[in-house]
Amino acid sequence: MSIASDRRTRRRQETIGEILDMAIELMDAEGVAALSLSAVARRLGMQPPSLYQYFPSKMAIYDALFQRGSELQRDAYRTALASATTENPLKHNLIAATAFSRWCLDNPVYTQLLFWRTIPGFEPSPEAYAPAQETLEDLRNHLQATADAGYLHPDAASDEGIALFTSLTAGLLSQQMANEPDASFEDGRFVRMLPTVLDMFHQHYAPGG
Incomplete structure (x- = not known):
């Protein structure tokens, strides 16, 4: 060139x-x-x-933004786990979910584009959706490793387990952004419950369950 x-x-x-x-x-x-x-x-x-x-087209801009937002969110998740100073995989769950939640609150436009159907007729292209799939695969691999280490039941890494984990965390974020959009992660009435919600997930998929 x-x-x-x-x-x-x-x-x-x-x-x-x-x-x-x-x-x-x-x-x-x-x-x-x-x-x-x-x-x-x-x-x-x-x-x-x-x-x-x-x-x-406008949809092409939305698609490019979806891909860019997915990449940024994925990288925030991976960076948080890479810098973790604990070996406890249950604490890794909280570290990763906290990084995810902080990123979403700091980037509300991307969050609406990635997780809410705010644009009629928009569907991300396979290329744009690929980073989001990588994040889900990261989550699945982490939950599987947590189960392999004896901290969770293997079903935690199943499709149902992934759906429950993402529903719980995304539900808190949706409530937070809908009711207290300007609150910080520390002060948000809903996202403050993130440790409690993860404890509920861990108890539901306790290794002896």
């Missing part, structure tokens, strides 16, 4: 990043489903038709 071609590729990626950043900013101000391509273009000093050189 020539220097000029490399420069054009880099500039294109920078412009795509600027478009996505502006889309998030506007969605935060006006609502996730209220995104306007012409508003994004105007805020970036572009003519609306120029935006189509980067994204052919």
Whole structure:
């Protein structure tokens, strides 16, 4: 690849990043489903038709944001586990769920896009959904390892166990964001119950159960 071609590729990626950043900013101000391509273009000093050189439709922007949000959320989850200073897998559950919850509260627009059906007709592409599947597989592997170590029943890593775990944690976040959207993780009336909810999950899948 020539220097000029490399420069054009880099500039294109920078412009795509600027478009996505502006889309998030506007969605935060006006609502996730209220995104306007012409508003994004105007805020970036572009003519609306120029935006189509980067994204052919509004759904394509949503898809790119879904992928970016899924990658950020996955990386926050993995970073928290990688930096854990305890060997107790049950505490790892809390560390990972706490990192997930903090990220969601810090990124409410991405959270609505990833976990709530706020955009009629939108379905993420397989490529955009892949990082979310990786996060679920990380969770399954961790719960399986926790069960293998004797801390949980093997069913904790089943499809039903994954569904219960994600329902409990996502339910707290939904309640928090709906009722106290500006509260911190420490002060939130609902997310404060995260340790209690995980204890309930651990008791339901106790190794002797």
